Amino acid sequence: MSELIQSPTMDMTRSLSSNVMTTRFDKLLGWARKYSLFQYPFVTACCGMEFMSTACSHYDLDRFGAAFPRFSPRQADVIWVVGTISHKIAPVLKTIYEQMADPKWVVSFGACASCGGPYDNYATVQGIDTIIPVDVYIAGCPPRPEAVLDGLLKLQELIQNQKHEWK
Amino acid sequence: MSKFPEHIAIEKANPTAVLDWHERFGDRTLIVEAKQIVEVVRTLKDAFGYDMLVDLTCVDYLPRRPRFEMVYHFLNVESKARLRVKAQLEESHARVASLMEFYPIADWFEREVWDLFGIKFEGHTNLKRIMLYEEFEGHPLRKDYPKTKRQPLMGPQN
Amino acid sequence: MPELETLPEVKAALPPDEPEFQQKEMLLNIGPAHPAMHGIIRIQTKLEGELVVESDVEIGYLHRAFEKSCEESTWNQAIIYTDRLNYVSAPINNIGYCLAVEKLLGIELPPRGQYIRTLLCEIARISDHLTCVGASAMELGGFTVFLYMIKGREYLWELIEEYCGARVTTMTSRVGGMPYDLPEGWLDKCTWVVKEIREILNECDILLTNNRIFVERMENIGVMSAERAIAWGWTGPCLRGSGVAYDVRKDFPYLVYDQLDWEVPIGRRGDNLDRYLVRMEEMEQSCRIIEQCVAKIPGGPVNCDNKKVVLPDKKDTYGNIEGLMNHFKLIMYGHGIRVPEGEVYFPVEGGNGELGYYIVSHPDEHSKDGCNDRAWRVRCRPPCLPMVAGLHEMINNYMIADIVPTFGSVNMIGGELDR
Numbered sequence: 010m011s012e013l014i015q016s017p018t019m020d021m022t023r024s025l026s027s028n029v030m031t032t033r034f035d036k037l038l039g040w041a042r043k044y045s046l047f048q049y050p051f052v053t054a055c056c057g058m059e060f061m062s063t064a065c066s067h068y069d070l071d072r073f074g075a076a077f078p079r080f081s082p083r084q085a086d087v088i089w090v091v092g093t094i095s096h097k098i099a100p101v102l103k104t105i106y107e108q109m110a111d112p113k114w115v116v117s118f119g120a121c122a123s124c125g126g127p128y129d130n131y132a133t134v135q136g137i138d139t140i141i142p143v144d145v146y147i148a149g150c151p152p153r154p155e156a157v158l159d160g161l162l163k164l165q166e167l168i169q170n171q172k173h174e175w176k
Numbered sequence: 177m178s179k180f181p182e183h184i185a186i187e188k189a190n191p192t193a194v195l196d197w198h199e200r201f202g203d204r205t206l207i208v209e210a211k212q213i214v215e216v217v218r219t220l221k222d223a224f225g226y227d228m229l230v231d232l233t234c235v236d237y238l239p240r241r242p243r244f245e246m247v248y249h250f251l252n253v254e255s256k257a258r259l260r261v262k263a264q265l266e267e268s269h270a271r272v273a274s275l276m277e278f279y280p281i282a283d284w285f286e287r288e289v290w291d292l293f294g295i296k297f298e299g300h301t302n303l304k305r306i307m308l309y310e311e312f313e314g315h316p317l318r319k320d321y322p323k324t325k326r327q328p329l330m331g332p333q334n
Numbered sequence: 335m336p337e338l339e340t341l342p343e344v345k346a347a348l349p350p351d352e353p354e355f356q357q358k359e360m361l362l363n364i365g366p367a368h369p370a371m372h373g374i375i376r377i378q379t380k381l382e383g384e385l386v387v388e389s390d391v392e393i394g395y396l397h398r399a400f401e402k403s404c405e406e407s408t409w410n411q412a413i414i415y416t417d418r419l420n421y422v423s424a425p426i427n428n429i430g431y432c433l434a435v436e437k438l439l440g441i442e443l444p445p446r447g448q449y450i451r452t453l454l455c456e457i458a459r460i461s462d463h464l465t466c467v468g469a470s471a472m473e474l475g476g477f478t479v480f481l482y483m484i485k486g487r488e489y490l491w492e493l494i495e496e497y498c499g500a501r502v503t504t505m506t507s508r509v510g511g512m513p514y515d516l517p518e519g520w521l522d523k524c525t526w527v528v529k530e531i532r533e534i535l536n537e538c539d540i541l542l543t544n545n546r547i548f549v550e551r552m553e554n555i556g557v558m559s560a561e562r563a564i565a566w567g568w569t570g571p572c573l574r575g576s577g578v579a580y581d582v583r584k585d586f587p588y589l590v591y592d593q594l595d596w597e598v599p600i601g602r603r604g605d606n607l608d609r610y611l612v613r614m615e616e617m618e619q620s621c622r623i624i625e626q627c628v629a630k631i632p633g634g635p636v637n638c639d640n641k642k643v644v645l646p647d648k649k650d651t652y653g654n655i656e657g658l659m660n661h662f663k664l665i666m667y668g669h670g671i672r673v674p675e676g677e678v679y680f681p682v683e684g685g686n687g688e689l690g691y692y693i694v695s696h697p698d699e700h701s702k703d704g705c706n707d708r709a710w711r712v713r714c715r716p717p718c719l720p721m722v723a724g725l726h727e728m729i730n731n732y733m734i735a736d737i738v739p740t741f742g743s744v745n746m747i748g749g750e751l752d753r
Contacts, residue, residue, distance in 0.1 A: 062491075132397050
């Protein structure tokens with residue numbers, strides 16, 4: 010919580026610290042949102058195996074407040090695009106992104122989703138950012154679970170510090 | 177090298193069907209006339225018990241003529257005998273009879289060959305693209321299709 | 335198909351001028367982005383009530399031009415694409431491809447290399463089956479089993495990581511040899527992992543095999559007769575679940591499988607439960623193979639000594655001119671490994687069945703020696719495509735909820751299905 014408290018003066022913080030906490034509403038909202046991420050894993054390929062590993066007990070994605078996969082895009086906050094996106098599946102991905110309610114974030118998981126990876130050919134989309142906006146890219150083919158956790162922390166940092174629409 | 181028993185039996189029924197045979201790398205191979213593939217497969221299935229079509233594919237030998245070569249791999253699950261059958265196709269007449277009536281799996285294998293090579297299968301009841309989408313033009317595994325020629329449904333063109 | 339009848343109490347509640355329910359067929363689209371469709375595949379079903387009357391399976395959403403990519407890369411570069419076919423058991427794909435190219439070149443690995451390959455194949459097979467069984471158990475509500483099995487898979491992947499540095503896309507093999515010898519202490523760790531896996535299998539066996547909910551959703555669901563399975567070209571655990579004892583490792587032995595003592599489990603009914611039981615038993619057999627390999631593995635080199643195929647030692651590359659030239663000749667564009675003209679089909683037993691590589695080497699217009707440094711055609715015979723092609727026979731005339739366990743037992747892997 011200490012990261013939230015913005016103290017105008019040290020004295021005030023000291024005198025009120027046991028009763029009152031002051032912060033910017035934007036920051037409070039960011040703090041709340043970053044720890045309650047409902048995620049939609051759009052799993053297509055190899056990266057899904059590492060996503061599975063990360064989500065299970067060994068690496069435990071749950072610790073960071075982003076555990077609950079919602080397989081309905083309308084209930085999800087963040088979509089993980091996990092794996093190669095071919096031209097055949099691209100319209101589906103775009104539809105799913107459009108079905109998600111705001112605020113929404115996109116994580117591009119692995120080299121294929123980020124830039125096409127080793128697949129520079131007639132069938133593969135060269136990076137999902139040509140179709141939908143991306144917030145965090147995770148490098149690797151596939152990324153190690155540690156890299157996935159790092160990507161999640163980066164996303165949380167981004168959510169904490171961004172301007173939130175709430176009026 | 178002596179002829180395989182399959183070869184002799186096919187020749188007895190259709191004298192012109194088998195064009196060549198070899199046994200390189202231990203893979204017994206018959207090269208047959210494409211127009212007679214149905215009769216050949218009928219003999220193989222009924223008389224020799226090749227009950228599994230393991231694989232069906234095509235190779236593009238551009239600029240050689242005939243350009244395409246259909247490759248069938250059969251397996252007799254009981255006796256574990258394997259046989260490869262090949263049939264050459266001209267580009268101008270890139271069509272061959274479907275094996276759907278003998279092996280249901282030929283349905284998808286043939287759709288894949290149609291999708292990626294553009295070989296037409298006569299008698300196939302549902303010959304449509306399987307790996308790519310209907311809007312795709314051309315057949316990407318042909319040697320004259322560039323690897324990076326994209327035809328996206330959405331997003332930037334290249 | 336059984337006749338649908340309106341229940342008497344429903345009939346009583348209906349208005350008098352409408353004594354029967356209007357039996358309407360409903361079209362339901364499952365996928366391509368659906369949690370039960372591992373990866374992306376689409377099933378269009380025609381339903382009558384909850385009964386699936388007709389279904390049509392559509393694939394191809396993960397087509398990423400494996401075969402075209404292999405034609406444009408050299409013999410060794412193509413191995414990275416084979417990793418991504420069946421990404422749960424990548425070492426089997428690598429090794430199958432290398433064995434096929436080695437057959438074309440007419441070379442064979444020394445015994446130690448063959449034993450290492452066998453070990454890696456079996457480790458990969460266990461991780462494949464663990465993922466399949468774990469995921470289908472999770473879909474039937476057994477989340478604990480999923481967590482336990484992924485824990486076991488984690489141990490196996492750490493073992494693979496210690497060998498080659500990667501977890502999923504391993505690239506464990508090269509044409510003509512293995513990239514590394516085994517690290518120190520690896521075999522001891524292997525023995526420990528096998529012990530852990532046995533424990534996990536035992537725990538999951540207790541949780542699942544006598545669990546009434548699990549068994550009732552698996553037994554006599556998704557039945558496939560042996561005859562139809564063969565007609566559909568099935569191989570692997572699914573065919574063995576239907577009672578046909580066909581295993582490439584036994585019937586067309588490669589590597590050192592014929593020197594080891596292990597058995598091929600088969601089922602009787604060809605339903606989901608049999609496929610599950612076959613996979614569980616196969617993991618036990620793989621554990622046995624690993625133990626025997628650990629006990630019998632000989633010393634010596636891991637690569638064959640053909641200088642036209644295998645890169646020289648780093649000490650030679652940096653230390654003398656012959657080694658340097660040898661290295662350059664194998665790496666430089668347009669030189670590389672020269673594979674003579676020919677074609678070969680090499681089957682290996684993948685996680686899902688017969689994984690065959692049909693490889694054609696054919697000189698292109700630049701070739702002067704009738705050889706080529708890249709494949710003219712690499713065809714992968716995908717083991718799970720026949721299963722998915724025959725899927726509609728297993729889900730028609732069952733309830734819609736049965737699609738989930740049936741589809742889980744097929745173990746569809748997008749990478750090798752769509753390539």
